[in-house]
Amino acid sequence: MSGICAPSQELLHRIDQLGRLMRPTPLVEVAVPDLRLFAKLEYLNPVGSVKDRTAYWILRRAAQRGEIDERTTVIESSSGNLAIALATYAQILGLRFIPVIDPNILPTYESFLRRTCQTVVKVEEADERGGFLSRRLQTVQELCANTDRAFWTNQYANIDGMDAHYHLTAEEICRDLPALDFAFIGVSSGGTIAGMSRRLKERYPNLKVIAVDAAGSVILGGQSRKRHIPGLGAGIVPSLLSHALIDDVVIVSEKTTARACQELLWTHGLFAGGSSGTSYAAVQQYVRQTRTTAGATAVFLCADRGTAYLDTVFNAEWVRRLE
Ligand SMILES: Cc1ncc(COP(=O)(O)O)c(C=O)c1O
Numbered sequence: 324m325s326g327i328c329a330p331s332q333e334l335l336h337r338i339d340q341l342g343r344l345m346r347p348t349p350l351v352e353v354a355v356p357d358l359r360l361f362a363k364l365e366y367l368n369p370v371g372s373v374k375d376r377t378a379y380w381i382l383r384r385a386a387q388r389g390e391i392d393e394r395t396t397v398i399e400s401s402s403g404n405l406a407i408a409l410a411t412y413a414q415i416l417g418l419r420f421i422p423v424i425d426p427n428i429l430p431t432y433e434s435f436l437r438r439t440c441q442t443v444v445k446v447e448e449a450d451e452r453g454g455f456l457s458r459r460l461q462t463v464q465e466l467c468a469n470t471d472r473a474f475w476t477n478q479y480a481n482i483d484g485m486d487a488h489y490h491l492t493a494e495e496i497c498r499d500l501p502a503l504d505f506a507f508i509g510v511s512s513g514g515t516i517a518g519m520s521r522r523l524k525e526r527y528p529n530l531k532v533i534a535v536d537a538a539g540s541v542i543l544g545g546q547s548r549k550r551h552i553p554g555l556g557a558g559i560v561p562s563l564l565s566h567a568l569i570d571d572v573v574i575v576s577e578k579t580t581a582r583a584c585q586e587l588l589w590t591h592g593l594f595a596g597g598s599s600g601t602s603y604a605a606v607q608q609y610v611r612q613t614r615t616t617a618g619a620t621a622v623f624l625c626a627d628r629g630t631a632y633l634d635t636v637f638n639a640e641w642v643r644r645l646e
Pocket of ligand 1: 510
């Protein structure tokens with residue numbers, strides 16, 4: 324594992340340059356009844372998702388504290404957006420990155436990682452519960468122990484991952500919107516909702532934060548069940564969630580998520596991924612159930628693009644087969 328040393332001025336300089344590529348993402352209005360609804364287009368981040376913020380901020384803070392330098396190997400267990408973002412930013416910064424992935428990874432993501440990283444470690448064997456998480460984490464521990472100057476970004480517990488959304492994602496909304504009544508935020512590692520809820524509630528004291536989860540995830544008290552759409556949900560309660568300020572919870576089924584993704588595309592011209600549909604569906608469910616939103620302003624995130632979901636939520640036959 325890497326220790327703490329004096330911050331590398333060369334790396335800090337490269338990170339400053341990278342920071343210039345992290346442009347603010349737009350808020351666009353989505354026409355719905357009874358609400359002024361804005362979508363924040365996180366899919367317009369450089370590598371295409373809200374996890375760009377997480378990757379950038381974790382590397383930046385680690386460099387400022389002297390925990391990483393030009394000789395560091397970054398290691399993370401991720402088969403999704405965080406791996407893609409870390410791979411890209413490590414490359415830009417001249418660092419090595421080893422993603423630990425599993426067979427559920429999308430082929431396009433795997434080929435991106437194999438083109439970008441010298442080493443990709445794929446865990447092939449499932450654990451006793453049929454999942455890959457514990458095997459992936461065990462592999463990360465082994466890699467860290469056997470790699471010189473290894474740095475594990477530790478997305479499920481890293482406070483810097485949550486601070487990314489305090490200082491960047493939420494801060495931009497604070498600058499853009501004079502008033503905000505509701506924020507609908509999806510949960511997986513909990514970093515996005517933890518950071519955003521804390522900053523948004525400082526700026527808008529009457530704001531209600533609605534946590535959005537996928538049916539089958541246990542994060543917000545649901546029953547564990549097989550899930551098919553990546554992005555939201557988890558089989559564990561992540562420790563970052565304890566930092567989130569949550570007023571209400573909406574759980575959305577996968578069928579409803581798919582329908583909402585299609586509505587975002589065909590009605591509102593937003594080609595967004597699974598968690599965007601889940602969050603948009605949560606807005607609709609909440610408006611129907613509470614009837615407290617007339618004239619209010621609300622925001623949700625379009626966390627990634629729809630392209631990676633063409634064979635799932637945008638495939639009518641696949642959607643029909645969902646329970
Ligand atoms: C597309 C997408 N949306 C939302 C989230 C949830 O973010 P967080 O992990 O910060 O809770 C993720 C996390 O992987 C994601 O990939």
